[in-house]
Amino acid sequence: MDWSAAWSVAATPPGGAADPQALTRQAPGWLPAEVPGTAAAALRAAGQWGLDDDRDFDAEDWWWRSRRQGAPGPAVLRFGGLATIADVWLNGRPILHSESMFATHEVPVTLSGDDELVIACRSLNTHLATRRPRGRWRTRLVEQQQLRWVRTTFLGRMGSWNPRCAPVGPWRAVEVLPAAGSAQAQRLLPSVDGDRAAVEFAARWHGATPEAASLAVGEVRSPLTVGAEDDQAAGVLLSGTVTVDGAPRWYPATHGTPALLPVRLEITAGGATAVHDLGTVGFRTVEADTADGGFRLSVNGVPVFCRGACWTPTDLVRLWDAPDRLRAAVRQVAEAGLNMVRLPGTGVYEQPEFYDLCDEYGVMVWHDAMFANLDQPLDDEAFRATVDGELATWLTAMQRHPSVVVVCGGSEVEQQPAMMGVAPEVGRNRVGRELLPGAAAALLPGVPVVACSPSGGTYPFHPDEGISHYYGVGAYRRPLGDARASGVRFTTECLAFANVPAQQTVEAILGEGDRPGHSPAWKRRVPRDRGAGWDFEDVRDHYVATLLGADPVAVRWADPDHYLALGRAAVALAVEATLAEFRRPGSSCDGALVYLLRDPWPAAGWGLVDSDGRPKSAFRATARACRPRTVLLRDEGLNGVRATVYNDLPEPCAGVLQFRLFDADGTLMDSVDLDVDLDARASREVSVDGAFGYFRDLGYAYRFGPRQVDVIAATLRGGSGESAAAVLLPGGHGRPRVGDIGLRADAVTAGDGWALTVRTDRFAEFxxxxVPGAEPEDDFFHLAPGDARTVMVRPLPGAAPRSAEVGALNSSHSHPVRLDGGAT
Known part of the structure; x- marks a missing residue:
């Protein structure tokens, strides 16, 4: 159980108090605090700190205290994580010193029944001021290069894209465990061997030696071996293996059912039987085919195109969030057709509920060890021992989670020195190459291990071999065709743009009368690389010019709202086209993870969704390119226009694929229907030109005369009523805005929200x-002339929206819609 008592926090100058007695003499000002939590989160809650404040939380000592009444006697205090250099006292007596944010500690204590717990988190700046050897290379990602000596996160210390909120404090739970009657699991490892599934189990039982013990997996129960109590502190060893015949397999939700089974430990002692819930397990195999320089994942023998994004904590300040908010974030990923998130080495190991939710929703996890960019001092024995313990704790905790399909040694540890000209044999990720493989083989067998992200190839940043961070389309401002020309194999970071958020978020960022662009409040939160003469808004503007033919500077001066609309559209085009290329049959690419999933604060940040989870245009584009059953169009130049129908799901797909051609006035020129029968987990390519039976130059590649076709629309309708649509514009997306295109909408009440139907007479682009106070299930889509689409709109908690506004990029008119039945 948690240490169920109120906490408070106070700051003192570094070294100002050595212990709680000295602290009392200083009489600091105390504030209420939450645990799990951080100093920044406590000050935020008290209204004494904001996201744009420049307070250095590493510059002070931070003290946490709590008094708890409860039963006296022996107990174990479990500290899930203390950031970072920490000392702990119980009733004035020192019980723990910790120097790693990622270490978990269990301390046997004797409680008095009226107990005070005090935690001091020392100034990290003071700790790092001690003279130590410098690394063999530097990074601009963080200012403090000596962070390489301390096991803590970069989050909150990378001022170029997140708030300055360095985490300090008990950022994971503080718990009181009974000294007797509890089990400490040491191994809970599912495995699959052909048709045989098994769970290997080992735990230490603290208490009287059990008369009997068993482990139940689903409906299957097997006895455990009860060992002798050779060490009272270590407890009694319980061990055994449960075999589960016919156990269902766990799949990512895009390719099957993420089946799970509950696990229970049953202990009989003193004639009574107690049941301990150990969570769930899933059975799956994972293989990585690295032949020919690729990286192709298969789950249960089924090849999977991995698509998703890099995860950031849903509350970057506190580094912990309520389970319902966490559930909403993971569900949003799964419902968009994404099947993987990556926890990058710049971040943290997530709270336990995260992994349970990824198991439940069928979202795979690429999991870095929390190392990034800096040279690791593994020759220091104490540092190496700390890392060994960290890896063991992490990998053991991951054993029962089928969603964890790749473990990796960290982020850009090898790219950083390679780009600075350091020799490859020097610029190695030693954790990923020397420590992680052996630890994973012992504690997490069967899960592929990657030395570093990126890695492989002549240089780790070359995308045509191994794992890459591909920013050709994006920061390097390459044309969309570079996604194919670069021969990307598996990119664990890509497509980072300053993604414009929804209007509600834009208004929350800006002050009264401010406009986006050069407003200091706006620019402060636009991500950038430290030391660069550009930011990611400049990157977005580049694609506004090249993809939409607009002058972003001129538009921003004259019409700031349209400037934002163009930015949203340009990013959506780049993201959808690139992901569609990566997913294309015959592509060299087997995985693409966008950087990032979520903004750390309200901003035009890298996130596909904003800091409240509200989708941006890039999220909608990503979802269109990634749905498990869909149709995508692409222009293959002189080879004509191609459609690809995808069916990643485990059931066959039978339906009708319709192509329609429209001229510039919105008149239907021609249409054709094709029967489509796809096996499970299959795709099919169709020549759109060929579907009409004669040459029409639909992509306008040969240019024998004036272009006739303005819009190509593809619609896939399945037998069970589901549908997917795609649009290709042979003349490009740089279209002039006109007045009325016949765009209109109406809404009817449907459940707890509304069914909003959008119609158009002429083509409606984006x-x-x-809907202030509500969220549509989709937008930023195209509507072919004469088409209609119904979108569910659901109110946000506590909101009572009354109206909506429907618009399109190529129309200067918008259409208001009343949701409460009143007149518009």
Whole structure:
């Protein structure tokens, strides 16, 4: 159980108090605090700190205290994580010193029944001021290069894209465990060997030696071996293996059912039987085919195109979030057709509920060890021992989670020195190459191990071999065709743009009368690389110019709102086209993870969704390119226009694929229907030109005369009523805005929300649905002439939206819609 008592926090100058007695003499000002939590989160809650404040939380000592009444006697205090250099006292007596944010500690104590717990988190700046050897290379990602000596996160210390909120404090739970009657699991490892599934189990039981013990997996129960109590502190060893015949397999949700089974430990002692819930397990195999320089994942023998994004904590300040908010974030990923998130080495190991939710929703996890960019001092024995313990704790905790399909040694540890000209044999990720493989083989067998992200190839940043961070389309401002020309194999970071958020978020960022662009409040939160003469808004503007043919500077001066709309559209085009290329049959690429999933604060940040989880245009584009059953169009130049129908799901797909051609006035020129029968987990390519039976130059590649076709629309309708649509514009997306295109909408009540139907007479490009206080299930889609689409709109908690506004990029008119039945 948690240490169920109120906490408070106070700051003192570094070294100002050595212990709680000295602290009392200083009489600091105390504030209420939450645990798990951080100093920044406590000050935020008290209204004494904001996201744009420049307080250095590493510059002070931070003290946490709590008094608890409860039963006296022996107990174990479990500290899930203390950031970072920490000392702990119980009733004035020192019980723990910790120097790693990622270490878990269990301390046997004797409680008095009226107990005070005090935690001092020392100034990290003071700790790092001690003279130590410098690394063999530097990074601009963080200012403090000596962070390489301390096991803590970069989050909150990378001022170029997140708030300065360095985590300090008990950022994971503080728990009181009974000294007797509890089990400490040491191994809970599912495995699959052909048709045989098994769970290997080992735990230490603290208490009287059990008369009997068993482990139940689903409906299967097997007895455990009860060992002798050779060490009272270590407890009694319980061990055994449960075999589960016919156990269902766990799949990512895009390719099957993420089946799970509950696990229970049953202990009989003193004639009574107690049941301990150990969570769930899933059975799956994972293989990585690295032949020919690739990286192709298969789950249960099924090849999987991995698509998703890099995860950031849903509350970057506190580094812990309520389970319902965490559930909403993971569910959003799964419902978009994404099947993987990556926890990058710049971040943290997530709270336990995260992994349970990824198991439940069928979202795979690429999991870095929390190392990034800096040279690791593994020759220091104490540092190496700390890292060994960290890896063991992490990998053991991951054993029962089928969603964890790749473990990796960290982020850009090898790219950083390689780009600075350091010799490859020097610029190695030693954790990923020397420590992680052996630890994973012992504690997490069967899960692929990657030395570093990126790695492989002549240089680790070359995308045509191994794991890459591909920013050709994006920061390096390459044309969209570079996604194919670069021969990307598996990119664990890509497509980072300053993604414009929804209008509600834009208004929350800006002050009264401010406009986006050069407003200091706006620019402060636009991500950038430290030391660069550009930021990611400049990157977005580049694609506004090249993909939409607009002058972003001129538009921003004259019409700031349209400037934002163009930015949203340009990013959506780049993201959808690149992901569609990566997913294309015959592509060299087997995985693409966008950087990032979520903004750390309200901003035009890298996130596909904003800091409240509200989708941006890039999220909608990503979802369109990634849904397990869909149709995508692409222009293959002189080879004509191609459609690819995807069916990643485990059931066959039978339906009708319709192509329609429209001219510039919105008149239907021609249409054709094709029967489509796809096996499970299959795809099919169709020549759109060929579907009409004669040459029409639909992509306008040969240019024998004036272009006739303005819009190509593809619609896939399945037998069970589901549908997917795609649009290709042979003349490109740089279209002039006109007045009335016949765009209109109406809404009817449906359940706890509304069914909003959007119709258009002429082509509507990037239809937007703006509903203050509510969220549409989709927008930023195209509507072919004469088409209609119904979108569910659901209110946000506590909101009572009354109206919506529907618009399109190529129309200067928007259409208001009343949700409460009143007149517009």
């Amino acid at each position: 239809v937007t649905i703006d």
